Amino acid sequence: MIGAIGLFALALVALLYALPFGLRLLAERRLARRCAAERLLVLSFDDGPGPTLTPKLLALLEAEDARATFFPLGQRALAHPDVLTEAVRRGHEIGCHSQRHGHSFRIGPIRAFRDAREGLETLRPWLGARPLFRPPFGKLDLATWLQLTRRGVRLGWWTLDSGDTAGADDPEPIVQMVLDAGGAVVLLHDFDGRPERSDYVLAVTERLLVAARQHGLRVVPLGAVA
Template identity: 30%
Template structure:
C-alpha cells in the first residue's frame, strides 16, 4: 500500500508540481511582467458574467482604461455579445480554459480536448485568440505544450488580491494592489466566480484603484500593448 501511494505521489510530482513550478517561475514562454516601463495591465479572469461584466465594462469605459479579459470558453459562447462589446471597446480577450478546471485535475487527454474545443469555440465566434492563462494559475506537464501548439502566449501575473475570497473586503483589495504596485505589474482580478458577491467587491475596489494609480503616473494597457509598446488594434482580434 505504501509503495502504491509513493508511486502515485511521484507521478503527481512529475505531472503537476514540477511543471507548475517551472512554468510559473522559469519558463521563457510565460510572461509575468513588463520590463522597464510604467505600464500596468489590469486583467480579469473567469468571465464573461452577465451580472457583473457589464458594470465593469461601464466603469472601464468611464475611466478610459483598456483591460485584458481571460475568458472561459463555454461562458464566452453563452455570452457572446459581452465578448464582442469587450473587443469593440478596445479591450483584449484571451483564453482561460474551457470550463475553468485546474490543470492539476486534468488528464493529458482532457488537457488536449480543453484546448482543442476552446479554440474551436472562439473560431466559431470569429475571434482570434492570442493569449492564454490557465485556471488558478496551475500548469501540468502538457499545458505549455498545447498553448505553444496553438501559438498562444501564456500570461501569469505579479499582483493579485484574493478578490475571489468571501473573507476579502473592498478595502483589502485596494490595499493589496495600490500599496504594493510596481512598474510593469500585471494585476489579476475576477469579474466572475468566487464567493457570493465577490465580483461586486472587485468592481468597487477598481473604482478607486484606477484613478489612484493614474494619479501616481502609471499607464494602463492591454497585455499586447505592454508586450509591444504600441497601440493595440482591436480589429486584430476579429476574424469576421
C-alpha cells in the same frame, strides 16, 4: 525503498508538473520586472463573462479610457456572447481561460489539453492571431503547455492576485501593493457571484484606475507585455 518504476514515475511527475511550475515562476518574475521598469498596470478578468458584472466593468474602463484583458470561459461565452462582442468593440483584449475551467493536475494532461482546445475553438471569434491562454487555477502540465505553444498560443500569467475570490473586501492594500511594485498584472474575476464580491471587484478596478492616473502608471492589455 523506491524501485526503478517508482523513480521513473517520480521523474515523470516532476517533468509534467514541477517543470511548468518553475517556468511559470520565471515568467511571472519577468512580467513583474517589465511592469515595474515601464510603469505598466494590466487589469485582467477571469471566468466571465458575467452578464451583470462585466458590462459594469466595461463602463468603468471606458470612463478612464483604459483597456483590459478578459479571460472568459468558453461555456460562459456561449451563454453571453454579446457581452464579449461589446468588450471587443470597446478595444479590450480577449484571451482564453479554457472551456470548463478544468484543473490540469486533477483531470490529467489529456483532458486538460482538450479543455484548453475547446475553449480556444469556442472563443475563436473574439481572439487575436496569437491568443493568450490563462490556465484555470494557474495550473498547467508540460504536455498541455507544449501543445499550446506549438499552436502559437501565449501564456497569460499574472503578478498580483486581488483576492476577490478569497473574501477580500478592502481595495486599499491591493492599490498600495501595485504602487509599491511600480506596476503589476492584477488578477480579478468578472463572473457574476455574490454581490459583495462584485462590489469589491468594481471598487478595486475603479481605485486602481484612479491610482494609475494619479501616479503615472500606463494601463495596457496583457498582450502588450506577455
